[in-house]
Amino acid sequence: MRKPRVVILGAGYGGMMTTTRLQKTLGTNEVDITLVNKHDYHYQTTWLHENSAGTIHHDQTRIPIKDVVDFNKVNFVQDTVVSIDPDNKKVQLEDGELEYDYLVVGLGFETATFGIKGIEEHAFTIQNINSARLIRDHIEYNFARYNNEPEDRPELITIAVGGAGFTGIEFVGEMANRVPELCKEYDVDPDKVRIINVEAGPSALAGFDSELVDYAVKRLEAKGVEFMLSTMIKEVTPEGILVERDGEQELIKTNNFVWAAGVRGSTIVEKSGFEVNRGRVPVRPDLRAPNYDDVIIVGDCALIMNEETERPYPPTAQIAIQMSYVASDNIKALVRGSNELKHFKPEILGTVASIGEGDAIGVIFGKRKLFGWTASVMKKVIDNRYLLKLGGVGLLLKKGKFNIFK
């Protein structure tokens, strides 16, 4: 009898943890597992703002897939997913095609532009290793250019960020730490550098406790970050960003605009005919896609409602990882012919946003507030815990963040 074929698309938090859990709990005699990923590495999406700012190197953020996946147990295909054909149980890749019996979709997020003109052409996004490294190098290059221009061009050393959500705040926090280093490396006067955060809503970090938000904003302002709240970005041009506040428009000249205000699920999922809501598939309680009993969706492509708030849970690493537990258990059950599938129930242990080196804000266990250094240590503990789960002590020692006193 042919072994059931499980195909996992994407080696992000959800796909990666599902793969490593399956390789531990299922024998090679009972299943044929294939992991498909564009790159031969996994990366910590939650660290990309640091790679983008240049405060940590991308090699710390990424993990070779071969270091955590046992290639004797799992087939690894390095390729790009083009589309899924769930009716015929096939996946189209750029360089081939795969058939599956059970599919796990963990294709992650894409940037949501909300139809704002010019974002696709002129904005940088913190999306993957390539795009993060590009931001780092783009900013460095502009600092290098600054002293070579015949006229003063402040837009080269003005960094503007769209969105004061998690990513936007964490990125400006890192940039505030990075700017003094950049000024030294490129002989630029620190007083001339600007870091501007533009947010459409009336407050940074919407949904966060206001005491924590106040702390974060004050700390970032003290480091030179300028906040423009209740300000809409109307258009992004090669010259800068056109913003509107109280009906008044203004062009902020910048050659370094990072859009960090919105994500959506992978468009591949939508194009493949799955039902979507804002780019994410409203999965069943057992994480299976509506209408397809053999397709499980994990991570940022899956939409789960928070029944208390009647809003979807935000797409976070924490939820993606928790989903992978249920996904791997349910795949195991399906492979073994059982239909007793587990239901997914997110458990928000804590949420911590870093605001630069040794500084952060957060809430743990749904109530306890953390500030400053304590919060920054907690964030590192959370990240290290993930590495331990994913690849054991070896991976933790290799890629962990231990420098809590720096």
Next chain:
Amino acid sequence: MRKPRVVILGAGYGGMMTTTRLQKTLGTNEVDITLVNKHDYHYQTTWLHENSAGTIHHDQTRIPIKDVVDFNKVNFVQDTVVSIDPDNKKVQLEDGELEYDYLVVGLGFETATFGIKGIEEHAFTIQNINSARLIRDHIEYNFARYNNEPEDRPELITIAVGGAGFTGIEFVGEMANRVPELCKEYDVDPDKVRIINVEAGPSALAGFDSELVDYAVKRLEAKGVEFMLSTMIKEVTPEGILVERDGEQELIKTNNFVWAAGVRGSTIVEKSGFEVNRGRVPVRPDLRAPNYDDVIIVGDCALIMNEETERPYPPTAQIAIQMSYVASDNIKALVRGSNELKHFKPEILGTVASIGEGDAIGVIFGKRKLFGWTASVMKKVIDNRYLLKLGGVGLLLKKGKFNIFK
């Protein structure tokens, strides 16, 4: 009685060594010395190709002027020279004006474009710390861009260099060492990167011993450098360089074009009414400018004929440094009311061109040929000797190149 005022323009090899020698040999009671320079640092022009390639950091190449000039003995003015008025003994600066009794002009070189269209707009030049750092960052940025482009754009990782003279050869040598590092940092396939050297003449390193040239070219080719000899650059465009060989034109697509084929003396000297020949002042044997008994020209702005070859000596650090000895002695004589001035006679001790880490070619004492590691050590010895002369053991230890086994 008013002390004679000596003004030195430029803190390059010539101006810097003249200043430090004058501060040692003349008392503050007998002279008033002012050094004018655009930046508050001196730099080793002969190391800029390494800064451009990114193989050494520019902070090793530059030396704060305050570290070698005694500000109790010398006035330092950080400003840009606009023009000289030798008839009225005045120097116009961007932010002021200086009067002098004796002037030393060491304003260095500028790029000679030979009228080739597009060089000013689209070519990078290895000229100073700012322009070298820009080349490093431009190439890095293009490597970062490469993996973010929807289509293959080989021009981003094609490095073209105009000129196989000293600078062009030394730069491609460094780039050949740097490319493997860049490929690792930016996840680029080394086989896709090209380094192309375009030279109008039939041979690289014109004027050098042919056995040494053959060695250099073979070593560089083995490291992947492509040479296009007897090839003229007709035009530089945003897309690349249009070259012509044997009457056939070809567009070499590149976004990284470095023009290293020609230098001329500072245009300020020409604009100020001094007699010039190819942008350099044909100085008298005592290094004074024709018609001006109180103006000494040193370094790349001074033209000295080699009577043996009936061609001008090339503008090198070695000659600039040797000129500073005569210049400082002659200034001392003039200040003390003597008219017995020394004549300058260049003494070519050796010429060594590096072709990458631990590899070089050279001739010393006019006859002995050096290859490979020996030559590379000799080059470091020459550079270290200069540091010792300029700033003593302290400077040598701080900025010297000692890692000969690397």
